[in-house]
Amino acid sequence: MPTMNRRTFLSTSTALTSTAVALLVQPALVKGEHKKLSSNALWGTLIFTAENPGRYSSKAKGHLPTVTVFDTPQGKTIRVETSHEMNSYQHYIVKHQLFDQHLQLIGEHMFNPKVESQPVSLFTLEDYSGPLYAISLCNKHDAWLTQTTV
Numbered sequence: 001m002p003t004m005n006r007r008t009f010l011s012t013s014t015a016l017t018s019t020a021v022a023l024l025v026q027p028a029l030v031k032g033e034h035k036k037l038s039s040n041a042l043w044g045t046l047i048f049t050a051e052n053p054g055r056y057s058s059k060a061k062g063h064l065p066t067v068t069v070f071d072t073p074q075g076k077t078i079r080v081e082t083s084h085e086m087n088s089y090q091h092y093i094v095k096h097q098l099f100d101q102h103l104q105l106i107g108e109h110m111f112n113p114k115v116e117s118q119p120v121s122l123f124t125l126e127d128y129s130g131p132l133y134a135i136s137l138c139n140k141h142d143a144w145l146t147q148t149t150v
């Protein structure tokens, strides 16, 4: 089996999670609906949620990102946290991504498990309200999605 270096893994994982979120969200956007997404065939197979943890049902607690919103003078601060270990490059959270209702990437934070002991990231929204999609990507247990609305 060919090996995959870290750069290839990260670029591939970014493309996969972006595509997965697009496939999940697009039907709702076509209908002009921006409400909480409902289940489809990709939930629990390609991307995991609290309601659809699929083959990782025992892993949900440690992989679902928790999203907290704070009002600040600059706008809203979005705090994304995953209660997951950061065991060097053996098992860790690779990144957090935050998407808006149009699937535009608001931001992402790449983690260095040799430096960061907790997967926590902060994003600032200056003038946005609507659905947010937070992704937490584990190097062993794939992509996990939490939805919220600001």
Ligand SMILES: [Fe+2]
Binding pocket: 063, 084, 091, 092, 138, 139, 140, 141
């Ligand atoms: Fe994991």
